[in-house]
Amino acid sequence: MPQESYFTRTDEHTFESHIHTQGAWNTAEQHVAPSFGLLVHEIERDRDARRDDALMVTRASFDIYGTFTIDPVSVSTRVLRPGRTVELVEASLEQNGRAAIVVRAWLMKGFDTTDLAANELAPMPSRDDMEESTFALDWPGGxxxxIETRKQEEHPGRACSWTRPKVALVSGEEPSALARMTGLFDFANGLTPRARPEDVLFPNLDLTVHYLREPVGEWLGYDTTVxxxxxxxxxxxxxxxxxDGPFAVxxxxxxxRPGRG
Known part of the structure; x- marks a missing residue:
């Protein structure tokens, strides 16, 4: 019976990976999306163990070093640039002693800028007006x-979508909404592909996100252009x-790679 989470913690820094991490390009490998959420979860846990002011994660830049299997992984964190109001943190996800993903995240103190707040980003269509997506049928893997998915597509390469996870990030733990949502970000690349994945390879080598604020709720909306x-x-x-609207870009x-070469 599959575990109802992506990961289960086995010690302070090690996690068992479950079938829900199974990749789409190769089902013997892990999809990086849940690992991105795990890395942010561990950055926030490390932050809260070191300090009590809950600096906000305002940018995370993930580099994917290579593929990794559905086996245990470990996560380590370190502060690269300490500071009272701004710090730079690095976290690495490793398997069998090899780094698979490395993220660098800027954390900063928040300030009350209510009188200055402005936003020109377009709103998302309501998910109530969207059909349930065939995303789970278009791609293999756990x-x-x-995830549950709804989509409104203008054409391949341009779409608005909503998703929410059906399983927990880490069994028995309560990650922040930011960590939980970050575990869904990487799905954007497969939601509205410009080419069929059986004909063309188009994996991402990285993902960089700038957060405007902490997200709320269960559903994540994607306004995507490929x-x-x-x-x-x-x-x-x-x-x-x-x-509540846009919270990150x-x-x-x-x-x-045409011909899946």
Whole structure:
């Protein structure tokens, strides 16, 4: 019987990986999306163990070093640039002694800027007006099947979508909404592909997100545009929403390889 979480903690820094982490490009490998959420969860746990002022995560830049299997992983964190109101933290997800994902995150103190708040980002369509997506049928793997998805697509490469997870990030733990939502961000690249995944490889090498604020609620909205160049590069750009509106903007750099070469 599958575990109803992506991960289960086995000690302070090690996690068992479950079938819900199963990848879409190769079902013998892990999808990186849940690991991104796990890394932010561990950054926040490390922060709260070191200090009591709950600095906000305002940017996270994930680099994917390589593939990794559905086996135990470990996470380590370190402060690269300490500070009273701003700090830079790095976290690494490793398997069998090899780094698979490394993230650098800026954390900063918040200030009351209510009188200055302004936003020109377009609102998302209501998910109540969207059909349930075929996302889980378009891609293989347990990770894709672990989320509920609705989508409104203008054309391949341009769509608005809503997702929410059906399983927990870490068994028996309560991550922040920010960590839980971050565990869904990487799905953006597969929600409205410009080419069929059976014909073209277009995995992302990284993901960088700038957070405007902490998200709220269960549902994550994606306003996504995918661009392919003529020289084998691409970009998936997404404005991320919750029920209160946009809260983050992210980009994923792609390697685009026709013929799945």
């Amino acid at each position: 990770a894709v099947r672990s 661009t392919y160049s003529a020289v084998g590069t691409g970009l998936t750009h997404t404005v991320l929403h919750d029920d 992210q980009s994923q750099g792609l390697t685009v």
